[in-house]
Amino acid sequence: MKVTSEYKQKFIMLKEIQDKYGIDSTETKEIIDGIDYYRVNTPVVGNFSTGxxxxxxxxxxxxxLSVDITPETAVPxxxxxxxxxVFQYTNEGVVERKVEELPLKGLTIQTTNLVKIEYKNDFLEEIKSVNIVDLPGFDTSFELHNRAIDQYLPNSLAYLLxxxxxxxxxxxxxxxxxxxxKVYNMPVYVVITKSNRLDEDELKECKALLKKLVGKIVERDDVKVVTVDSYGDVDVEELKEILRDIQKQTGRIFVNKYSKMLRNSTRLAEVYLEERIDKATLSTSKLEQEQEKVEKKMKAITLEIEKEKNNFSKQAQICINTIRERITGDLEATLPTISAMLENGSDITDKINSVVRRSVRIGINTEFEPKLKKYVEHISDMITIELPNNDIIINNVNAKLTDNVAEEITKSALPVILAGVGFLLTPVAAVIGGIVGITADVIHNISNNKKKQREVDKAAKQVVEEVAKQTSISIESEINKYIDTINKNIEKDVLKQKAILEKSLSDIKIDISIEESDRSKDIEELENDLEIIKTFKNDNLDNNIEDEEVSLEE
Structure with a gap:
């Protein structure tokens, strides 16, 4: 089914209604402009040089894609x-390249952040809603490891390992x-490359082993494992079927995403139309009384929100302190491992990154998210505006809808905060490298094993203390930044709600001066538009769309 054109038309109709009554349609236009470019990510991950x-x-x-790359030239x-x-995203800006230049040579992760390839190809046309993302090996740098989760996870359907x-x-x-x-219940498909190097029995054993290992971690029995050889001649069709299956699922994801956006986008228009119809028969003096009620209601709401915000800010600080303690404790628990790795000359950045991300993840899940959810729910209840036939709640929360906005906001907290922490920790990698380098030079010239061990332990402690310090700073910064974003959205939505109620009352005053016969026609038009809005409000309310293929039209 061609859901893109169907939903595009719905949003166009919504925009026409918004424009007719002078309701801001900027966000609706942005949605319309973006529908044709809808894609879901399928990141391809693994260690460096796995093919x-x-x-x-x-x-x-x-x-x-170039296959003659080094860790320094591996670019997402x-x-x-x-x-x-072809678009090359450099530190200076975006450079458009020619398809004939592919595969691009001489790129480095120091100067190029990303490359995007739009390519007209029969198979890509089959999976035109899928964005394949070739990510550098995890052992290339921990920053790229973090990007694989933080940047691509929110709009991904599956990962290829x-x-x-x-x-x-x-x-x-x-x-x-x-x-x-696993935390996000994200499907993972395993692809074994260079399979021609194993005989049939060895390959069967390899597939069974990886299915068991991956399945145990993600707690799924249905992990699919496929194979290709060095040249892609073995089981390539099976791998294509995985991508075709992902493409089929994009229809359901598309409808669920855009139906939510449609329902959310109708709220202010519904408030406006309901008010215009309900209060059409009021006198000017009654309308002025209604205006005063709106002012008083909004002032009371604003004061209550400020109290709630201050209370949540105190709770958030307690969460931050608890998460800090967890990070420090977990890092200190790995001191023996870090010491051993330093002594052996192993790279400790991956280990440090894993510990930090795990600590932050557990801390956010157990400490911050429950309090965040309660906060958003309290705010949602607080800013309910009672209307004649229904309750309209700011920030896209409505008791009649299945959308759980508090849940959505809570789920988005972890990747957003982790992304910021990961970005801020990048300079720490240089500090770690400096400590490791100095330690290697020192212990190289020490023959006494006890003295060598003391130097290694000293370096390990120095690393842990520096990472704990920087992570503590960044976790507080990112959590507060996230809270600030939520609060600004709440304030913006309250102002929008106030403005739309005031506009409806103002327009009703204008209606009073119109002849009664013309006013009846206006009310009839308002009612017709409200019916359209209500169909949008109930769009896919049960989220029962089956897997269908999204047809992106030319």
Missing amino acids: KSSMINAIIGEHL TEIYYGDNK VVSSDEPVLKESISEFLKEL
Whole structure:
């Protein structure tokens, strides 16, 4: 079914009603403009040199991605159906490249943040709602590991985990990554590359092992494992079927996403129309009394919200302190492991990153999210505006709708906060590298084992203290930033609600001067438009859309 055109038309109709009555339609227009570009992400993840890029080239049947790369030249790349355009996102801005230049050479993660490839291809056209994301290996840098979750998770349908047949193990960074995916109930497909290096029995054993390992971590028995060889000639069709299946699911995801947006976008128009119809027969003096009621109601709400905000701010600070203590405790518990890794010359950044993310994740889930949910629910109850036939609640919460906005806001907290923490921790990697470098030089010149161990333990403690300090600063900053964003949205929505109620009363005053016959026609038009709005309000309310393919129209 062509759901894109169907929903685009609904939003166009909504915008026409908003424009007719002078209701702000800016957000509706932005939704209309973005519908044709709807895609879901399918990130391809794994360790460096597992054959991810070769696999993607094999699926598409074109040599779009460079396979001769190093950790320094591995740049995140998005591939999707389009008009043969290539965009290179550099530190200075966006550079448009030619398709004929593919695969791009000489890129580095220091100068290029992202590459986007729009490519006209038969198979990509089959999966035109899917955005394949080739992410650099997790062992390239912990910043890229974090991006795989924080940047792409919110709009992803599934992840493809690529494992090389000559190393069918799950390193700690991959295991921790899978644990994070499990929190969001995100499906994972496993792809074994370079499978031609194993005989039939070895490959069967390898598939069974990875199915068991991944399934245990994500707690699913239905983890699918497929194979390709170095050149993509083995079971490539099976891998394509996975992507086709993901494409089929995009219809359901699209409808659920845009039906929610449609329902949410109708709220102010519904308030306005309900008020215009309900108070059409009031006298001017009665309307002025209603105006005073609105003013008093909004002032009372504003004062109550301020009290609630102050109370939540105190609770949030307690959460922050608890999370800090958890991070410090968890880092200190890994001191023996970090010491051993330093002594062996191993890279400790992945280990540190895993510990920090796990601590923050558990802290946010157990300490911050429950309090955040209660706060949003209290605010939602507080700013309920009673109307004749229904209750309209600011911030897209309505008792008659199944949308649980408090739940949605709560679920978005973790990836947003973790993204900020990960970004702020990036400079710490340089500090860790400096400490490790100095320690390596020092212990190289020490022959006494006890003295060497003291130096290693001293360095490990220094690393832990520095990371704990920086993480504590960043976690407080990011949580407060997230709360500030929520509060600004609440204030904005209260002002919108107040403005729309005042506008409806003002327009009713104008109606009073109109002849009664003309006024009847206006009320009839208002009622007709309200009926349209109500159908939008109930759009896909049961979220019972089956998996259908989204048809993106040319």
